[in-house]
Amino acid sequence: MVRLNYDVIVVGGGPAGMAAAITCARAGLDTILLERGRFAGAKNLFGGVVYTASVLSLVPDLFSASRLPFERPVTEEGWWILSQDGVVKITHTNATLRESPPRAFTAFRAKFDAWLAKQAQKAGVLVVPKVRVIDLLIKDNFVCGVQTDRTASWDDHRPAQVKAPVVILAEGVNRILSIKAGLVPRDFSPKEVALSVKEVLQLPKGELESRFGLQKDTGLAVELLGEASLGLPGTGFLYTNTSCLSLGVGLFLIDYATHNIKPYALLEHLKRHPVLAPLLAEAETLEYGAHLIPEWGFFGLAKLCGNGVLAVGDAVGLVNPLFREGTNLAIYSGILAGKAAIYAHKKGNFGYHTLRLYEEALKDSYIYQDLRYFRKLKTFLQQNKSFFQTYPYLLNEVLHLYLTAQGRAKQEVFKEICQLIRKQRGVTGLLGDFVRAMKFLKGW
């Protein structure tokens, strides 16, 4: 007979869920992880950078494996600031970034998450894919299990239930269960999430290396600003994988609606950009995907736990778009939630006041500090449009004037540059933006 009672149920097989499940199983808890996809990673998508430290915190013997679940090390990073037909590139590399082990890798979720699932199985987690959790079982105000979309048996067509004193919700951005658990008061609004679209593009053999100046063990990860997001708050990205590249772009959901932009058209526009087009010549699209990114931040932060329930990763909005953090925060939060579940089992008490250990640990960590520090980021970006709408283009024009000043009186050129800045943004605008940016960075 198959058992349907466990110590811990984890809902969702992404990095957050896997981290929580692995932590619990390693402490000897009988842990089941339910994933709705055909396999862990089948339904997941991200731009493509994983930070090594976070993976090591979960799998310390990562580098003893013969095949790493990654694509390329990230050895050069920065921004390409696009105008309509030009670019200003600011990227950085140095010896430290090229050291081994690399501090970051590009990766595919279908491989990375599947690899995490293998680690989870090794740790003793029962990973069950193809199961969608449709509801929580709540008794006396305690979450005590889940209800699935699968039937109880071939003859009993009622929804199957799985029970455990702790349920960890790693359901991702669509936080249906977190709402049911009372951790989140409402669904997100279009202002609080970004929609990113991404293509994986295969270049002819050897072209990736030659076009991007790469060696076998180097890789490029750049954010694309300005024209990439049509001057709207948002960014594009270009990451190099082993033999292909990931190109994507994201905007706040609201901006697609307000400006009537189709996500695929936005990406097509980026692919046709005069700077990018030659880099992508003869590329074959291997994959096309889209994903919502929870950017509600500090003010939209859920209650992280309740009686018998904890929420981790995207479900609670643990992302930092500015620093491309998400997967690592998912892993850290998963580990912390797992520890709280272990603590609760030791105490034999699964109430909010025990599980709060997770909330407290998270509040002590840099994750929470960052969430607090960047709490106004979304509003800042949405209110200070010039950072996307004006400056990328202005920067391109200014640099162009400066760099093509030969054969002219330089004073005249500088005058033209000043005029241009004055015309585009004005001295007060410029100063205002500066003050607002400083205020924002000082966390006011």
Place this chain on the structure above:
Amino acid sequence: MNILVSIKQVPDTTNIRINPETGTLVREGVPSIVNPYDVHALALASLLKRLYGAHITVITMGPPQAEEALKEAVEFGADRVILLSDRKFAGADTLATSYTLAEAIKYLAQEAPFDLFLFGKQAIDGDTAQVGPGVARRLGVPLITYAVKLEIIDQEKKEVIVHRKTASGVEVLKVTLPVLITCDKEIADPPFSPLPELIKAAQTKPEIFNAQRPIPYKREKLGLKGSPTRVHRVYTPQLKSAGDILFVSEIGVSEAVEKIIAVLKDRGIL
């Protein structure tokens, strides 16, 4: 009823590409699935088990990761799953494959003879449709290919009626078990398995048969060695572009003839 289902893990051909330089299939990163026709064979076994009670044994030959295909079989209600996996099995054509499978089936049948052998009508990666028939011949059981329907008419006498799709229509055959059937998609729909079966599948570790144990296979009949077939080349056929359609009623006979002659000359046929 004692049912044996033989399945194959195949690359999802909706994703498959051919390396233009080497002419071989690019399997890197291509997800593997259970051959779709085999899924329907499993579905039939599952249905029969639920209707009449049955013991289902599922075998597959493949690399260690073919374990995933067997896990899927457990979701359908398979009671015993066996993976034939050994480097010596690798590179087998349909001859070597049917030898390897048939020997394994004979070995398993020593415990309890099988009443029904179910195969998919063909695998979507090779499309040969030869392994099922090859195994039937080796086992000495009757073969029915391209089955679309199976009805049990007498459990005691072990009589079944099988509908078989042919180019000219449907053949309805009455047969006494044991019989080997290769299944088309219409034979049964895959069920939406209940949770306990999924949990069972997640916990499954298939039995592994290698080239020595428990069956001492004849080395020269296995894998590449036992396969007279050699793949000369794999290539993507050129897409034929749609031809020009000209109506004689519009352009007249003589101009039509002129055009045809011009095209034929252009291609060097005339």
